[in-house]
Amino acid sequence: MPKLSPLHVVRYAADGNADAGSADLSSKIAPPYDVLDAGPKAELLAKDAHNIVAVDLPVTPPKTVGPDAAYAEAGALYRQLLSDGVLTRDDQPGVVVYEQAYELNGQTVRRRGLFAGVGVEEFNQPHGIFRHEMTIAGGIGDRTKLMEATSAQLSPIFGIFPDPKKVAVQLLNDICESSDPDYHGTTANDGVAHRCWLVHDPATLDTLSAFFRETDVFIADGHHRYTTALQFAKDHPDLPGAGSCLFVLVAAEDPGMIVLPTHRVVCGLQEFMWSELEAILGADDRCTLGGDPAQTRFALFDPVSGDTVGLETHGDVLAEAFPDKPEVWRTLDVAVLHEWLIQRVLRPSFGGEGEAGGVTFKYTADLDEMKQLAAEEDPAGARLGVVMRGTPLESVMAVSRANEVMPPKSTYFYPKLATGLVINPLD
Template structure:
């Protein structure tokens, strides 16, 4: 069973931070270079300086983005910009945002520490492949700062919504922190120190499998750090803080839970011929060529809605390579995917839209093997429906593949089968902010140092 514990989180000192909206940041992997610079300008204590510091041309092994993050972190602690809560706590964390139709919804969850488990235990389950470079980056950051600066996002299933009911009264009081991000999502945080409520949350989660929704790289890096620390401390008890990781938990039955699609851009592929590709695609797909208003926001949204509608009845992608012409690709027969998977592979994985793209189109027809795909030498990933069209029209991409997102049941089924989707298969929304709560991994401390009152 997963082991959940309360902890003494580090948080911004609101007596010294004039506007908390200016110091929080989105996850490191959605921060563009332009946004990074903007976050740097907002406040000298913005979290971007820790989670995604600038890279300088003169960086060395001893002076780099990680060492500078550690120096900033230590300085903020010394200045009292970050203060540690006195009592072991869990932290309720809600995110309110509008759906496309205008309805406001709230995704509820909470933050706590979770004992790190190898995936082989089956207690915590990934659903997505990770990238070696990204894991090394996050591991270097943990080594430098000895802290979980951002939470790993996990989901669990509870159709009865027990924890939501138990914490309703806590959420009725004013939040301890309320901020809004650049997308207009409202983030609210409540510190909970009530031992009975914490115990109920522990019992609920410890009886359920956990599925990593976001933060695969951070979780695997935390395991790597744990293993390094265990070698350094061979007499470890298992209760040291390096055996735990900061985690956010949310119920997959929550009506505020959404997955957005991640579209693929093809860039810089030598000899790419869209006409020849369409000929190859015709063997596997029913292809419908349509005229669209590619430079119009309204036209692009019509494509998104049409793709969503077609996806309810089969496996459909859209292929765009310029002008006002778009091709919808509908897989002729699910059995066509059998040749690209081992016989034991689950049906859910074989027929995922993202696997159809990566295995059949990218690997089989465009000859981009998995290693090349992982290197991102020819692929870029974007979320907004405008970006694929803008990139192709501007000549920044050769073509774009537009996707529907997987549904939660597919994520669950793939993870339960012990399989993984291609990288960047899911985009859970809203993203968790960095800077609400930090978990410091102080040597010499253990979870036994956080007794409940």
């Protein structure tokens, strides 16, 4: 079971002073490393040479493994920032309550959680840490080298936990609503406001520790970083902090805990005609094409006519093909799309050569961008847009508990966490 542990938090000091006060760290923080590249990194450093990307993104593009010298330089810079007082380390262990405020559909939304250490363990143990996606070796190699060079975890894993009685939710709300944050910042790329409260009170820490001893934690984002931390703990059993991994933990019941959809553009369809697809789907009693796109499983966008048409399936259309998969996986929108509509309808009729049938995908969370991408001329064949619904959080947790992983781009947890608000020292 995951063990919550306080941290000797490393954070940016206010104007080089050890007391953060109500410091504005906007110029120091950044989006997660894996959504950046050389251009955005340079822009952040042009505004502030001490921005966290100077350490957290030693190699671009992200998830690629660079030369040892790049990581050694990042480690040396991290230690220099500590020595110079740009970064400061709290003597007293604690956690950091974290609020993100953002605009969505014209409304201000707040999501509250906490930065804390969580004891690393293998995935999917009872009252443990669960995953919903696979990892690739390259991403793990890069993070391993950086952790070795810095002896620190620079960016947090995003974890979700169930809190039906709202025990932790109420505690976090009380802290956020009873005082001003100790430090804050705004990420320029998305306009999200990030606010942090340092918590050292032993009674509060005990309450949180007791709560998490009986609580599952589901990784929303950061599977590579967690896998890296797990291996690092195995490789460094004598390092005091190696068994603890930096998390931001947010309750599934928090009103700001939102999963947005990731829309698709299906590319490379050969001799594709919308009228032929309509005829194929119209003759299939497993589905109905038509109806309100907002009320169906997903909707298809025809870039030629500009029409968006709802598509609903009937029953468990993947039961025969995947009898060994749990029903919660077989009935995911993304699984039905990729394993039924694309694999068993589109590819046999409009696919090309090769194992993938010539079909490729583009992904975007922006509906207008999806339509634009679908309408662009495609020399490899026609394009078809797919409007998705957000995957319910309950489904993410149920698939994880069933020890399954979800198809790629099944979830888009918005907004992203900021890097640079809390660093977890491992030495």
